[in-house]
Amino acid sequence: MNLNLDFTFLTWGVISAFVIKGLIFSVQLTIIAMIGGIALGTLIALMRLSGKRWLILPAAFYVNTLRSIPLVMVILWFFLLIPLLIGRPLGTELSAIITFTVFEAAYYSEIMRAGIQSVARGQVYAGYAVGMTYRQTMQLIVLPQAFRNMLPVLLTQTIILFQDTSLVYAIGAYDLYKGFEVAGKNFNRPVETTIAAAVVYFVICFSLSMLVRRLQKKIAIIR
């Protein structure tokens, strides 16, 4: 065992010069992809539960396709295709934001589908019985309950999303890991910065998953 580690170069100055910029992008990417992904995913879930073939088939195709391709390949695909479609290059950051929103929507939609199916059928009938339209029933009665039931799962998926944002490495976007990597290269200390990156990811993800667990207990008592 040969431990010759020196973390002293990781001062606040170094961290704010290299790492903070990456951390901000990782968090930004996670939050935008979460909000966009849940919105798009809910729409896809509603399509799949609509009972109409012309809505179910494209929605199922969307979800099944994205769920069977490695995320890295999806990132590469979008980075290749978007410039071909719009005719000009798009920055790695924007490309990553679009990719993650579209990709995560497939996973969020499966969660929302389970959430909607967990709402008792009588709730829908009750909505119709008091004269609500389909839209009103969904918006005011079913979706709020589905969302609430699935909140812990949605947040757990978001923690996975945060971890997955490290894969923007494939197109060279400047995220949290990249920040540590650049700092490591500058000070010729790649071992220390790799460990530091792992610790930071662990602390963030572990505390978030503890919070989700507490939330889960709280929700479970009320129900």
Next chain:
Amino acid sequence: MGKWDWQVFLQDTGGGQTYLQWMMSAWGWTLLVALLALAVALVVGSMVGILRTVPNKGLVYFGESWVELFRNVPLLVQIFIWYHVIPTMFLSLRAIPSIWLVVFALGFFTSARVAEQVKAGINALPKGQRYAGLAMGLTLPQTYRYVLLPMAFRIIVPPLTSESMNIIKNSAVAFAVSITELTMFAMQAQEETSRGVEIYLAVTGLYFVSAFAINRLALFLEQRVQIPGTLGGGK
């Protein structure tokens, strides 16, 4: 976007083989990394999962920590830890080819997920089965070997199937340490030939085929090991 040009696969890479041959060997690397990592994940994950159900606080705590550690660090970062940090700490590991480091990284990462399933499978059994085993005079290891595990493993075949499909997808992250698997091939061939769409389509197709093959294999296995007398079991 121009026209399709599938002949790109017949071009020479400059190294005495065509892109098609290169892609097929890359597919082989993907399958090799995934299958070896799956073996590591099943062995380690089963052990850790079992530890989390034994009547010993220390072992349970060790199992829980293992799962939290490997679940809360991104796979990419874990691969870099194996690649940069471990060989520096243990000089004897320096000579190991990087494919093994990736196999262990992916295997340990997945072992946390397998451990969750194994624990859930054991806990899904009625408590009486464990007591019955012990009451008959079996030791604790014997109770696991002959009573609990044969049932638990058959219960968790479906979730393990989806883990096996995930491991094929996750093996793509090996590109980061220059293993020439499918994703690495896609990136390099795209750069060299500028026929990215054709190359990505072929690679994506191969990922589909691999995941589908694992799915069929697991379905076959699932039917062979079904527990008689349960809802899925027949006979």
